[in-house]
Amino acid sequence: MSVDAARRDLARLLGAGSVLPGDTAVYLSDETEGRGLRGRADAVALPETPDQAAAVVRWCNDHDVPVVPRGGGTGFAAGAVPLDGGVVLALERLDRVRSFDPLLWRACVEAGMRTAAVRTLAREGGLVFPPDPGAAEQSQIGGNVATNAGGPHAFKYGATGAWVTGIEAVVMPGEVVRVGGAVRKDVAGYDLRALLVGSEGTLGVITAVWLRLLPAPEAFLPVVAFYEGVVSGCSAIERVLGNGITAAALEFLDAGTLAAAGPSFPGGVPAGAGFLVLAEADGSLAEAQRLRAELEAVLAEDALGVVAPAGAAEVEALWRWRDGVSIAVSAQRGGKVSEDIVVPLDRLAEAVAETVAIGERHELPACSWGHAGDGNLHATFLVDPHDDEALGRAEAAAGELFALAAGLGGSISGEHGLGWVKRGRLGLQWSPEAVELHARIKQVFDPRNLLNPGKKTAG
Amino acid sequence: MSVDAARRDLARLLGAGSVLPGDTAVYLSDETEGRGLRGRADAVALPETPDQAAAVVRWCNDHDVPVVPRGGGTGFAAGAVPLDGGVVLALERLDRVRSFDPLLWRACVEAGMRTAAVRTLAREGGLVFPPDPGAAEQSQIGGNVATNAGGPHAFKYGATGAWVTGIEAVVMPGEVVRVGGAVRKDVAGYDLRALLVGSEGTLGVITAVWLRLLPAPEAFLPVVAFYEGVVSGCSAIERVLGNGITAAALEFLDAGTLAAAGPSFPGGVPAGAGFLVLAEADGSLAEAQRLRAELEAVLAEDALGVVAPAGAAEVEALWRWRDGVSIAVSAQRGGKVSEDIVVPLDRLAEAVAETVAIGERHELPACSWGHAGDGNLHATFLVDPHDDEALGRAEAAAGELFALAAGLGGSISGEHGLGWVKRGRLGLQWSPEAVELHARIKQVFDPRNLLNPGKKTAG
Numbered sequence: 001m002s003v004d005a006a007r008r009d010l011a012r013l014l015g016a017g018s019v020l021p022g023d024t025a026v027y028l029s030d031e032t033e034g035r036g037l038r039g040r041a042d043a044v045a046l047p048e049t050p051d052q053a054a055a056v057v058r059w060c061n062d063h064d065v066p067v068v069p070r071g072g073g074t075g076f077a078a079g080a081v082p083l084d085g086g087v088v089l090a091l092e093r094l095d096r097v098r099s100f101d102p103l104l105w106r107a108c109v110e111a112g113m114r115t116a117a118v119r120t121l122a123r124e125g126g127l128v129f130p131p132d133p134g135a136a137e138q139s140q141i142g143g144n145v146a147t148n149a150g151g152p153h154a155f156k157y158g159a160t161g162a163w164v165t166g167i168e169a170v171v172m173p174g175e176v177v178r179v180g181g182a183v184r185k186d187v188a189g190y191d192l193r194a195l196l197v198g199s200e201g202t203l204g205v206i207t208a209v210w211l212r213l214l215p216a217p218e219a220f221l222p223v224v225a226f227y228e229g230v231v232s233g234c235s236a237i238e239r240v241l242g243n244g245i246t247a248a249a250l251e252f253l254d255a256g257t258l259a260a261a262g263p264s265f266p267g268g269v270p271a272g273a274g275f276l277v278l279a280e281a282d283g284s285l286a287e288a289q290r291l292r293a294e295l296e297a298v299l300a301e302d303a304l305g306v307v308a309p310a311g312a313a314e315v316e317a318l319w320r321w322r323d324g325v326s327i328a329v330s331a332q333r334g335g336k337v338s339e340d341i342v343v344p345l346d347r348l349a350e351a352v353a354e355t356v357a358i359g360e361r362h363e364l365p366a367c368s369w370g371h372a373g374d375g376n377l378h379a380t381f382l383v384d385p386h387d388d389e390a391l392g393r394a395e396a397a398a399g400e401l402f403a404l405a406a407g408l409g410g411s412i413s414g415e416h417g418l419g420w421v422k423r424g425r426l427g428l429q430w431s432p433e434a435v436e437l438h439a440r441i442k443q444v445f446d447p448r449n450l451l452n453p454g455k456k457t458a459g
Numbered sequence: 460m461s462v463d464a465a466r467r468d469l470a471r472l473l474g475a476g477s478v479l480p481g482d483t484a485v486y487l488s489d490e491t492e493g494r495g496l497r498g499r500a501d502a503v504a505l506p507e508t509p510d511q512a513a514a515v516v517r518w519c520n521d522h523d524v525p526v527v528p529r530g531g532g533t534g535f536a537a538g539a540v541p542l543d544g545g546v547v548l549a550l551e552r553l554d555r556v557r558s559f560d561p562l563l564w565r566a567c568v569e570a571g572m573r574t575a576a577v578r579t580l581a582r583e584g585g586l587v588f589p590p591d592p593g594a595a596e597q598s599q600i601g602g603n604v605a606t607n608a609g610g611p612h613a614f615k616y617g618a619t620g621a622w623v624t625g626i627e628a629v630v631m632p633g634e635v636v637r638v639g640g641a642v643r644k645d646v647a648g649y650d651l652r653a654l655l656v657g658s659e660g661t662l663g664v665i666t667a668v669w670l671r672l673l674p675a676p677e678a679f680l681p682v683v684a685f686y687e688g689v690v691s692g693c694s695a696i697e698r699v700l701g702n703g704i705t706a707a708a709l710e711f712l713d714a715g716t717l718a719a720a721g722p723s724f725p726g727g728v729p730a731g732a733g734f735l736v737l738a739e740a741d742g743s744l745a746e747a748q749r750l751r752a753e754l755e756a757v758l759a760e761d762a763l764g765v766v767a768p769a770g771a772a773e774v775e776a777l778w779r780w781r782d783g784v785s786i787a788v789s790a791q792r793g794g795k796v797s798e799d800i801v802v803p804l805d806r807l808a809e810a811v812a813e814t815v816a817i818g819e820r821h822e823l824p825a826c827s828w829g830h831a832g833d834g835n836l837h838a839t840f841l842v843d844p845h846d847d848e849a850l851g852r853a854e855a856a857a858g859e860l861f862a863l864a865a866g867l868g869g870s871i872s873g874e875h876g877l878g879w880v881k882r883g884r885l886g887l888q889w890s891p892e893a894v895e896l897h898a899r900i901k902q903v904f905d906p907r908n909l910l911n912p913g914k915k916t917a918g
Binding site: 103104148154159175177183189191192238242244371375414422425426442 | 675703746832833875885902
């Protein structure tokens with residue numbers, strides 16, 4: 001099958017305006033571009049309906065052509081990058097709100113809807129869609145579900161999958177199936193819904209999701225505290241849990257991250273600060289105020305300073321700053337290799353310190369930040385993206401990070417998934433028998449290995 | 460393989476004191492006994508360690524003998540009943556607390572620990588394990604996970620699976636595997652953890668679970684309201700959501716259930732009441748009081764009466780009464796056929812009314828109660844368990860219930876699972892392609908069909 005024939009066939013299925021050349025740049029990379037990853041595709045298909053998406057999958061199956069599902073392209077694992085040709089199946093035109101029942105706390109939206117638009121929709125109904133991964137303006141809800149995206153508020157509210165009550169997906173050889181729906185409980189079958197959540201486009205192509213929503217909390221009241229270093233900072237984090245405070249978010253920045261992002265911190269960073277903790281209280285105004293006071297008291301011990309932003313504008317500025325941390329870190333050397341390991345909370349200090357030590361061994365500046373309460377670090381090595389030798393060292397350092405996480409009883413991925421960059425690494429944390437089950441589940445859904453091949457491979 | 464040889468082999472593996480005769484009555488039935496179901500086994504094995512459990516599974520695999528995992532035997536779907544011989548693998552001696560970190564909100568416990576003991580353990584650490592299915596004194600946490608058990612507070616807190624961060628299980632041909640652990644996030648592999656949750660012993664035998672816990676709310680403040688009938692009662696339920704009140708539980712009883720359980724209601728039932736709503740507010744005392752006041756205001760419209768129990772003793776008495784509803788209904792005729800369908804919340808009134816109508820068509824008294832906020836009904840037909848003809852009519856009526864739930868976009872099971880009583884019915888709510896995936900996942904985990912065979916079958 002020539003590339004021209006592929007585009008001609010797909011254009012016949014979808015209409016000429018729905019098929020783009022395979023070299024359309026915007027579909028060939030994600031956030032791993034800064035570590036040198038860029039793909040190539042034979043064509044880009046832009047279906048407007050689930051049936052069109054199924055037709056593309058069926059055509060790929062019939063012609064033995066790989067299909068790479070793609071949302072907003074904000075991934076950090078190259079999961080949506082077409083690394084070895086095939087058809088990119090971009091979901092962006094499948095972006096309708098199929099139903100929205102604010103009085104019943106639920107919505108059904110198509111996969112290509114931007115995450116920020118989903119959040120806005122909920123807010124307009126007096127509700128909240130709690131998951132808040134970064135890049136919500138660009139990412140799509142289908143991609144969020146396919147990676148089980150997290151974010152700061154996953155600490156209280158869980159990751160994206162916790163809010164998905166149903167999934168419509170195209171499965172091989174090109175059929176639209178639906179599991180779950182506008183229901184809040186369902187234990188009839190094996191949890192195929194949960195299996196598709198986080199499957200990174202390797203088991204099926206998600207075309208729509210039924211979401212559970214929540215009444216919007218009246219107030220969000222963050223507190224920021226600064227510490228000398230990792231030990232005092234991580235002790236403060238454990239004190240929040242130990243005192244039974246149900247924070248909505250519990251974030252951290254280590255010294256290296258603070259060096260990069262501190263200069264833009266609203267209000268300035270106290271001298272000598274080598275660790276930042278950001279906690280947020282939410283709920284009714286009275287409840288959030290009560291929780292914030294508890295947080296302030298508990299975080300104050302050993303702190304170099306505690307800041308509680310006063311008004312809505314200050315709160316927004318704080319979170320906008322927090323959203324920019326990753327970019328501030330990247331700006332140090334132009335690029336970074338950033339992984340998303342998870343450890344049991346009592347091993348967080350060790351993981352933060354060891355990230356820096358691994359960097360030192362590989363002669364790379366290193367830092368970490370992230371979702372402290374969930375034990376989820378963005379452990380990062382700074383690199384010049386044009387320096388292939390340094391990139392190579394960073395990849396080796398990342399390998400040590402994965403071994404560290406697994407060795408501490410954690411996971412090699414808390415948010416990004418395996419994608420391509422962590423393919424074949426699952427054996428670090430799973431036994432051979434579990435890895436074998438993983439591989440055989442893939443065979444059940446995709447016997448010809450055409451759905452996002454090479455991604456999320458276990459062994 | 461004779462029954463004697465089986466018992467001899469198993470005794471060699473586990474010790475003679477850990478193998479009981481296959482006719483030991485307590486292992487041969489569950490809550491479906493009242494509809495005529497009682498099994499037979501070749502032997503009952505009582506392993507004390509995961510390795511012993513694995514040895515039993517391996518022996519069964521090697522000798523082509525079915526293995527029926529069993530927790531507390533409180534199921535309503537005959538999922539743990541050995542209907543056609545084989546070895547009952549009872550987990551009750553695997554009941555250790557492996558670790559408990561109250562300051563980190565987590566525990567690791569073995570599968571045979573009683574659910575009530577798990578809840579007590581959490582409480583002693585100032586925490587709560589939120590899932591609260593019925594029969595917690597008898598049920599075991601492993602069985603709760605294997606069925607993804609629900610309960611009243613699943614409305615706010617989700618079902619059992621939402622609190623499980625890791626699972627240790629024996630998989631075929633007799634290997635102990637572990638997925639997840641003491642981590643709050645993990646998107647590295649396909650979600651095998653979620654696949655084992657609710658798999659009813661057909662994919663693996665759960666031997667231990669890592670649980671996430673929460674700081675215990677300071678107060679639980681329920682409100683009960685009475686209505687004339689289904690329409691006004693279901694309107695009140697929808698008003699709770701429509702007003703954005705995050706109740707912890709939102710339960711209902713219809714007229715038939717109220718006739719059975721009303722006489723023991725603490726404080727009495729107002730004349731003319733044909734529907735009861737029980738809502739609960741929780742949180743800090745101030746927050747729970749605020750929410751309860753909102754609930755009282757919203758529920759009062761069209762109500763025949765609203766009751767808010769005053770002290771801890773009254774609250775406890777109310778929930779004890781609620782726990783007894785199922786028994787009060789059973790007592791009407793000595794037995795019942797009770798199913799656990801789910802519908803979208805806006806179809807609840809229809810499902811409640813239709814349950815009675817289906818009963819009338821089959822000349823059976825019918826009623827329903829349950830988890831209104833989750834659209835989860837215990838739709839029930841009353842029968843004399845010695846009247847085979849009536850039992851036959853009740854089974855036919857249950858079939859209509861399942862079709863009703865599927866037709867309304869719901870599920871044939873919100874809590875009990877398919878077990879044996881709903882085997883083969885998944886096609887009512889899933890397309891043939893999804894049912895086929897379900898069957899092939901079973902083949903991946905259990906190629907010889909020895910793990911709880913005949914249960915949770917899809918097609």
